[in-house]
Amino acid sequence: MGILESLKALLFGKHDVGGEKQDQKPADKPADVIVEKKASIIKEPKEEKPVADKITVGHVHMSGCTGCLVSFADNYEGLLTILDKYADLVYCLTLADVRHIPEMDVALVEGSVCIQDHIAVEEIIETRKNAKIVVALGACACYGNITRFCRGGQQNQPQHESYLPIGDLIDVDVYIPGCAPTPQQIRNVCVMAYLLLKGNDEQKALAGAYLTPMMNLAKAGTEACGCDVMYNVINQGLCMGCGSCAAACPVRAITMQYGKPQIERDLCIKCGACYAQCPRSFFSFDVVNQYEGIMEAIDAAMQP
Numbered sequence: 568m569g570i571l572e573s574l575k576a577l578l579f580g581k582h583d584v585g586g587e588k589q590d591q592k593p594a595d596k597p598a599d600v601i602v603e604k605k606a607s608i609i610k611e612p613k614e615e616k617p618v619a620d621k622i623t624v625g626h627v628h629m630s631g632c633t634g635c636l637v638s639f640a641d642n643y644e645g646l647l648t649i650l651d652k653y654a655d656l657v658y659c660l661t662l663a664d665v666r667h668i669p670e671m672d673v674a675l676v677e678g679s680v681c682i683q684d685h686i687a688v689e690e691i692i693e694t695r696k697n698a699k700i701v702v703a704l705g706a707c708a709c710y711g712n713i714t715r716f717c718r719g720g721q722q723n724q725p726q727h728e729s730y731l732p733i734g735d736l737i738d739v740d741v742y743i744p745g746c747a748p749t750p751q752q753i754r755n756v757c758v759m760a761y762l763l764l765k766g767n768d769e770q771k772a773l774a775g776a777y778l779t780p781m782m783n784l785a786k787a788g789t790e791a792c793g794c795d796v797m798y799n800v801i802n803q804g805l806c807m808g809c810g811s812c813a814a815a816c817p818v819r820a821i822t823m824q825y826g827k828p829q830i831e832r833d834l835c836i837k838c839g840a841c842y843a844q845c846p847r848s849f850f851s852f853d854v855v856n857q858y859e860g861i862m863e864a865i866d867a868a869m870q871p
């Protein structure tokens with residue numbers, strides 16, 4: 568079984584995503600598709616612009632600050648290119664007038680789940696049922712992050728007091744860490760998800776290489792703390808002293824000393840913010856070795 572088959576089995580094998588859709592053959596590379604369709608539109612002006620080659624994407628908002636959605640929108644023209652060429656936004660409370668979670672290829676889930684809110688719990692389960700690929704968008708969805716602080720007592724919902732990262736309730740395929748993730752990172756994952764589902768063999772291989780470290784983060788689970796930064800980044804010689812972990816820590820358990828993070832384990836509340844924010848926590852030589860090809864594929868896809 569090749570890498571692509573392995574990835575597809577990994578992404579789709581454990582979830583019932585419907586045999587009919589899985590059997591669909593991927594289209595040729597996006598540029599060819601668009602050229603052909605434009606040509607056919609010229610020949611047959613009455614034909615509607617086809618959208619079947621796009622993937623369907625939804626943004627599912629759980630408990631969070633909406634910073635991840637703002638970051639997604641901060642792609643400006645890039646967002647318009649994605650929506651024009653690659654993705655139909657089929658669910659997004661603030662941007663699409665849809666009230667029930669529909670079937671979709673990719674669900675970007677922002678925020679953690681309040682387990683005292685039965686509607687939120689039902690929504691996340693429905694999301695898993697209806698999406699082929701579930702992406703935890705941002706540190707709250709991945710690890711809990713700031714919502715680990717919530718202790719209830721909010722004026723309008725005093726009973727809401729326990730929040731879980733989405734991976735504690737459903738299987739998650741990809742993590743996009745960060746609080747918030749950068750606009751480019753969200754854009755790149757959207758483009759790579761498209762190429763993985765619809766691209767040619769070469770594009771699928773690049774998309775697989777790009778997404779694998781983030782899929783591995785999702786497989787590693789929902790708990791991360793200062794010790795993970797210590798063992799998986801600092802002790803591996805990967806720390807570049809950027810200070811993002813110290814800046815992200817809400818309880819100031821990390822200080823930068825001599826250019827390296829020092830972690831007070833006794834202060835750590837295990838929110839995972841430092842690990843989610845560290846650019847080296849999902850470092851991959853596979854991505855580094857194919858960096859030029861990956862960036863060329865993304866740049867080509869983002870041409871207006």
Ligand code: SF4
Nearest residue numbers: 793816835836839841
């Ligand atoms: S060191 Fe700070 S940011 Fe990291 S998990 Fe602990 S409390 Fe959270």
Ligand code: SF4
Nearest residue numbers: 806807809810812845
């Ligand atoms: S965020 Fe990561 S790379 Fe940056 S200082 Fe902290 S451990 Fe090092």
